[in-house]
Amino acid sequence: MKLFIDEAHESLFKYGEELCGDKVEIVRQDDFFLAVLADGLGSGVKANILSTLTSKIIATMLAKGATLVEAVETIASTLPVCSERGIAYSTFTIVKIENSGMVYLAEFDNPSTVYLKNNIVTPIQRDELSIEGKTIYISYFQAEINDMIVSFSDGVVHAGVGRLLDLGWQYDNIVGYIKENMNSEVTPRTLCRKLLASVNTLYMDKPGDDSTVCAMRIKPIKPLTVMVGPPMNSDLDKVVVDKLMYNQGLKVVCGGTTSQIVSRITGKELDVQIDYENPAVPPTAKISGIDLVTEGVLTLRKCLEYMKLFTESGQDNLEHFALNKQDGATRLTRIMLEECTEIHFLVGQALNPAHQNPGMPVSLGLKLNLIKDLAKELQKTGKKVSIEFF
CATH class of the missing domain: 3.60.40.10 (PPM-type phosphatase domain)
Known part of the structure; x- marks a missing residue:
């Protein structure tokens, strides 16, 4: 055991x-x-x-x-x-x-x-x-x-x-x-x-x-696999989705384009939720066989913010940060910190056209740094973290 x-x-x-x-x-x-x-x-x-x-x-x-x-x-x-x-x-x-x-x-x-x-x-x-x-x-x-x-x-x-x-x-x-x-x-x-x-x-x-x-x-032991972003080469879509679906444990998909790829490859319907639990966090979606489907960079940024509030120690931070809300960022934070024991990220490196819009914040293009920062915070809690790029 x-x-x-x-x-x-x-x-x-x-x-x-x-x-x-x-x-x-x-x-x-x-x-x-x-x-x-x-x-x-x-x-x-x-x-x-x-x-x-x-x-x-x-x-x-x-x-x-x-x-x-x-x-x-x-x-x-x-x-x-x-x-x-x-x-x-x-x-x-x-x-x-x-x-x-x-x-x-x-x-x-x-x-x-x-x-x-x-x-x-x-x-x-x-x-x-x-x-x-x-x-x-x-x-x-x-x-x-x-x-x-x-x-x-x-x-x-x-x-x-x-x-x-x-x-x-x-x-x-x-x-x-x-x-x-x-x-x-x-x-x-x-x-x-x-x-x-x-x-x-x-x-x-x-x-x-x-x-x-x-x-x-x-x-x-309860592993978590997180697919973030589409692969640089679309020929690898099925390879990455298969890695996600065949892995044991919990499964999370982050990103609108990514969730569409998972839906297409698996043949499972993508059901987008329209309720906003938190106006600062985009709504989630559902795909059969996936534990959580969220928007991409905005949700990941909020998740990192929550995680730092949760992991930072000191006399000024003794009040427990509640992870009982139902917005996508809180649910993702709860899965990573409390429900799983190790995390494997499947990170696609394709550029998202939406992130090249001059009207969008520059920080949206920092997906890879977000993943690395999340990995550092998770490692502070003793969890084993691995990242695979496509």
Whole structure:
């Protein structure tokens, strides 16, 4: 069983600091996924160095086949010593998920990771392991499709200390919040932002500690094929349409001329919708066997705009960008970000006569750059993206 791990992580910096003392390192390989969340001692530059070294060393060594003992021993002998406290210190959480769904979890001094099976918080059996005088909790368990794993730093637990809450948010309350907000439609990024928005509120917009959330949902592989624009050589029309139709997974067609080609080659009727969900986005169409048919460049530009709103992180962007509207750009963004796990673009390079009209914006001729920019945004979310030109 080959799986895709939909992962998102976000951080709030301690108020007044330019660098975050927490660091998340992600490694994706063909046979496993690895996430390391490290929390450096203190805050600012020192904490950033400690957490960066810790996460990078652990992720690199484990990805290369080293044991946890070897990684921790390396960290103990590598981390710089804090001149004020006389210790080199960084907590960490390691989550490794094999293609089979087997999860390996190692935790050192970070809040306990939350595991949700069928959207229900499920206890994890933890065993103690002593390495270099440090007590590390180790867990192995079998996860299934749609399960969620949530790790966070102690800045989340301490949210509100000295402000709205005397003792902070506290771990049990955080777990309760996750329970209340969990359902099969919640994405990792949505959950991260919901949690951190609450953390920011409890800190009254002035976080007293670096706060990081890393959420992972296990998904089955679900590819998406997107045909954009007619081929430069019309003799290739059938070749490209066949590639679209015979590929597994979701299918999207972008462009008026492109949709006409697909309709002609497949013999399926093109049914153009006349309702405008959003005046700024052209209406969609329908072709049997195609999951979404949209206009071309205008819709792609809007999709890229939505995607950037969705993927950009930071304290000013904690409000979740809703993808529940039905216009073509929102639906395309939702398919790319939430419904598929990998994307293959079939990009035709024929010039569209409409784009040569002097009255049309010059940016309409930048279709190829739009596709490349979309690919970059999608890769930020961990998705595999490929582009084929015709």
